[in-house]
Amino acid sequence: MQFKSKDFSQAEQVLTIRGLTVGLSGTSMTDPVLRGIDIDIRAGETLCLVGESGSGKSVTSLATMGLLPKGALEITGGRIDLKEVEITAASASQMRELRAKRVAMIFQEPMTALNPVLRVGEQIEEVLSMHTDLSAAEAKARTLDIMEQVHLPDVQRIYSAFPHQLSGGQRQRIMIAMALVLDPDLLIADEPTTALDVTTQQQILKLIAEMQERHGTAVLFITHDMGVVAEIADTVCVMQQGQIVERAPIAELLTAPQEDYTRKLLQAVPNLAPRAPRAPTGAEPVLKVGGLEKVYGGGGVFRKNDEVHAAQDVNFDIAPGQTLGIVGESGSGKSTVARCIMRLIDPTDGSVAVAGTEVARLSRRQLQPHRKHFQIVFQDPYRSLNPRWTVARSLCEGPINFGTSKDEAMDHAGDLMELVDLPRNALDRYPHQFSGGQRQRIAIARAVAMRPNLLVADEAVSALDVSVQAQVLELLDDVQARFGIGMLFITHDLRVAAQICDDVIVMQRGRVVEQGRAADVLANPAHEYTQSLIEAAPGRHWDFANFRALPGASQIAGDYA
Incomplete structure (x- = not known):
């Protein structure tokens, strides 16, 4: 080739x-x-x-x-x-x-780059007003033209929209339009x-x-x-x-x-070749989700059309030591499912059983004793760790709240730091004194501090560069194997899902469109939506580890044949 x-x-x-x-x-x-x-x-x-x-x-x-x-x-x-x-x-x-x-x-x-209180059309026109002598009518015409060039739908409506009313992809298109409007x-x-x-x-x-x-x-x-x-x-x-x-x-x-x-x-670049699945243990699932639904909006006879079904009829189990991944585009319902399971939001219907306890209908007070059984690692560790707390305080807070003495919690915190390959003497530092990958390791240590049955990782590696991402995935795998934790892994990157997941669920617009072993779903996708996700994965035709194109690839990067 x-x-x-x-x-x-x-x-x-x-x-x-x-x-x-x-x-x-x-x-x-x-x-x-x-x-x-x-x-x-x-x-x-x-x-x-x-x-x-x-x-x-x-x-x-x-x-x-x-x-x-x-x-x-x-x-x-x-x-x-x-x-x-x-x-x-x-x-x-x-x-x-x-x-x-x-x-x-x-x-x-x-x-963060767009002004949240200005309509996006006005923000593009502001560039023209600063650098050209175009009239107001000419500036608007030029703005609508560049918005059409970046393939925004219904440009008249989007012209008058505020940034928060647009999707992430639409906001990025506005940024491109603003950058290129003056050639x-x-x-x-x-x-x-x-x-x-x-x-x-x-x-x-x-x-x-x-x-x-x-x-x-x-x-x-x-x-x-x-x-x-x-x-x-x-x-x-x-x-x-x-x-x-x-x-x-x-x-x-x-x-x-x-x-x-x-x-x-x-x-370090992950590829789409699924990992070898781990054999099921036959143990009782640490998480059982049945008929899970989450509906936003509604609330009356005259507002039924405003209802948004963020999750509909979601069903799955996770066994100890197994990882189930949920993949899909932004808005597909992945994080909604994770938040319902963690009870960060309340599900509209369905059941969620963690370590044998039904948690979907428990009040916040009733839920408190069961919190130690399921923990979460968020996408941005800098926002999930308290910047005013030392690492020691963040790692000790959970165990102390559940009755562990301060001295015992501190000893355990040191053990956790070593578990995630960080030095014990770093316990007195603050989050800003660590790199992004190190902060994510601390977030994992905090989640594992409670010895949970279930770990939910919500886009836990998407903000990390590929070499750090590989290290964090290896760490999650090691922690899971060592403690027998079941893991729910939320990601929009199918390459990452292939590296860590035993089973995969593909979601689109709140519904599960495909479900099964990762080796089957990712290697031989049956649903056209899953096929489109795989086709969109960057570098999908390339074997980075061996510095060669994959067999059968007819085109890489549009630059060779």
Whole structure:
């Protein structure tokens, strides 16, 4: 199988970075955050900047945008040129003029990047009013046109909508429209698809490629997902600890990586080949869910059409030591089921039995003694851990509430830290003093502190880079095997589900459309919706661990045949 190589040698040079060094403001005593970065991007080219969290990817993008946080980071060496303009020498007013007009950025989380109190149409028009002399009528016409170009439905309605009234994918399309409305020379996309489900992610990646083709834009795409890189990149720069350790065309990087670090990143990418299923133990299930339903809205004769069935007739069991995964797009009902089981919300109907106790109808007071039997690990550990509490207090709180002495709880907390491969002497630290992967390990330790029968992991690895993700999945597997815990694993990434799940449920619009052993559902999907999810998985045709295309793949990344 041969790659089709794209030749950009004759295209116009858009971005040139030479010897870029960024350090902490006001001190020369610490190591630089970036050290001697060199990057070249030409018109129409997509360069992917990849690496683990903390490698310097986002700092590179912020330096290029002139958005390094004042008083915290500053450029101490090198230069950045956007065509004929030297960004490193530009004043604040010159940079304001360049942003959106010559260089634009799509951020990871559009809900925090968009103004929640302004209609999205007004936010796009604001860019036009700042940088053009268009009349109000012309600005609105241009706004509606760019909204249609990014394939938003019913643009007149969405024009008047607020960000919270749109889906995550629609909000990201608004961000793309806002970034491209002035036809910039360079588009910087900083993890724009990380929080999206696979089908929405596929749509956004196709949209960026389509808009790039239409406008000839150079794209600097920042991601930790090598599957996404395989789909979209022309050139790849691999970053580690503030340096570029390898750069190569996509074909060369995927088939013959030169650096150990690059090989490690590629081999950490989960694939769709399901794990070997563990044999059922025959033990009584730790979780039995029957006819579970959750309905929002309604409430009267005149409001029946407002009812939303977030979960309908969901049935499954989980045995000790087994993992059941629930997969589907955003809004499919996955997290609703998890929250009903945890009693974070009350189910409308059905039964939920945890460790032999029916918990669906218990009051909050009646539920309290049973809480220790089922624990949850959330997507964002920084938000689920109290930032004002030390790790020791977070790990000791549950056991102490259930009668364990403080000294015994502290000893147990130290054991838990070692269980998740963290040092005992880190118990006195606070959450912000740990990396994202370490915080997730602490969240797992806190959940296991109660020796639960059931562990619910709600998108527990979706925010982590692939190498840390692999470590956390291995940790969950080890903890589960050691304590015989049953696990409900919620994810939108079928590649992750394939690595950890024994059984899989596929949900669409609140209903279970397919259910069975992971090896059967993921290897031979029967429902067209499951097939569409698998088809949308990034890098699905690539065997990253062995640096080769999978047999029978006719096309990878659209770049070879």
